[in-house]
Amino acid sequence: MSQSAFNITDQKLTELAEKYGTPLFVYDVDHIRRNARSFVETFKQYDINYQVAYASKAFSSIAMLQVAKQEQMSLDVVSEGELHTAIQANYPMEKVHVHGNNKSRTVLEMAVDYQVGCIVIDNFYEIALLEEILEEKQQTINALIRITPGIEAHTHEYILTGQEDSKFGFDLISGQAEQALTHLMEHHSIHLQGVHSHIGSQIFETTGFEMTTEKVFRALSEWYERYQFEAEVVNLGGGFGIQYTKDDEPLPLSEYVHALVKSVKKAAEEYQLTIPEIWIEPGRSIVGEAAVTIYEIGAIKDIPNVRKYVSVNGGMTDNIRPALYGAEYEATILNKRDQALEETVAIAGQSCETGDMLIWDLTLPKVESGDLLAVYSTGAYGYAMASHYNRFPKAAVVFVENGKDQLVIQRESVQDLTRFDLTYE
Ligand SMILES: Cc1ncc(COP(=O)(O)O)c(C=O)c1O
Numbered sequence: 001m002s003q004s005a006f007n008i009t010d011q012k013l014t015e016l017a018e019k020y021g022t023p024l025f026v027y028d029v030d031h032i033r034r035n036a037r038s039f040v041e042t043f044k045q046y047d048i049n050y051q052v053a054y055a056s057k058a059f060s061s062i063a064m065l066q067v068a069k070q071e072q073m074s075l076d077v078v079s080e081g082e083l084h085t086a087i088q089a090n091y092p093m094e095k096v097h098v099h100g101n102n103k104s105r106t107v108l109e110m111a112v113d114y115q116v117g118c119i120v121i122d123n124f125y126e127i128a129l130l131e132e133i134l135e136e137k138q139q140t141i142n143a144l145i146r147i148t149p150g151i152e153a154h155t156h157e158y159i160l161t162g163q164e165d166s167k168f169g170f171d172l173i174s175g176q177a178e179q180a181l182t183h184l185m186e187h188h189s190i191h192l193q194g195v196h197s198h199i200g201s202q203i204f205e206t207t208g209f210e211m212t213t214e215k216v217f218r219a220l221s222e223w224y225e226r227y228q229f230e231a232e233v234v235n236l237g238g239g240f241g242i243q244y245t246k247d248d249e250p251l252p253l254s255e256y257v258h259a260l261v262k263s264v265k266k267a268a269e270e271y272q273l274t275i276p277e278i279w280i281e282p283g284r285s286i287v288g289e290a291a292v293t294i295y296e297i298g299a300i301k302d303i304p305n306v307r308k309y310v311s312v313n314g315g316m317t318d319n320i321r322p323a324l325y326g327a328e329y330e331a332t333i334l335n336k337r338d339q340a341l342e343e344t345v346a347i348a349g350q351s352c353e354t355g356d357m358l359i360w361d362l363t364l365p366k367v368e369s370g371d372l373l374a375v376y377s378t379g380a381y382g383y384a385m386a387s388h389y390n391r392f393p394k395a396a397v398v399f400v401e402n403g404k405d406q407l408v409i410q411r412e413s414v415q416d417l418t419r420f421d422l423t424y425e
């Protein structure tokens, strides 16, 4: 499991828990950099133009974006808040790609004012709104159209995005993608650079990506024949799987890049099209295995012959993935790593929800209140999806690199929670 790839010792994690309190997200920055470099260095082996855009929805913070920028990545944002974070991190705006299936006028205006690298257009409503804004501002902008290729990747239903029946993008099958293309080709304030397709998340095979490339190029070839449209860019999204538990067997990140480049080259040759720039937008595979969450164990409820519930001082408010997707995690007790495994317990969150369980069956040494539990592979969609349910303040986030630790997101206090509340007169 990812514990082996995680390079911060239990002793260091224990010290960090004492220094910063719990629950605490601890990121191994070196791990983030290695993942980013796996993608970038593999692309460099080919004679093609590429962009690796970090999908900041997986974990966005100013410090994280500083690291992404240092690693030469572009950036995918999906909201005003993610774009604002990019601005605060001084991200080069020409490397920012703006996504979203319901972009607000504000986010589109920001994107135009800051002249972001491109807007990934999702629907007809957005085209009309964007054209109105560009007309008002007498501006132009680069764009990709997001197409849904009609691919069902092997992953959880809620994180599938490439199938025809999806809220995202213009689908190929009904002809809506082609309709968007012909409209955009006639309206010159939007410079159409190419197409985008993202089929889902936590995918362990390259087949889905290869099939997508084939479908995208088949459409591009038709569009070339009918309208002489040539894509400068083909963005094949993110979705590369990581290891949460021993049952997950992810491919090396370089494998995805090899497969994508080869399939693009093959399809371009087959349809006699120029090889476009290849863009990808990984999120989970950059940060997922780079972090652990440390909790303190509190209440223990043993129901003889039924189950032993071990509660931690966090749960669905810092990691909603088990409750939302039935996601599975592995964990250890930091202060008991050398002790024999003795009992199988269930790790419960502290929110007032029966479904707030982090791990149903975890074998640990004898558990006691006060022990520190480290849950692995929590770097993606953990803090990013945190909530204030039951008015629990959000956890703190620490980055560790070269043996040095630094707080990058402060722990919230209960005072923070009532900061926007007004009394009712
Ligand atoms: C459009 C788009 N791009 C990129 C990503 C990042 O996916 P992942 O974190 O699985 O790499 C997502 C999330 O699924 C997405 O919806």
Ligand SMILES: N[C@@H](CCCC[NH3+])C(=O)O
Residues within 6 Å of the ligand: 057, 159, 201, 202, 321, 380, 381
């Ligand atoms: N948040 C999801 C994945 C969705 C990614 C964004 N489209 C997860 O935790 O697995």
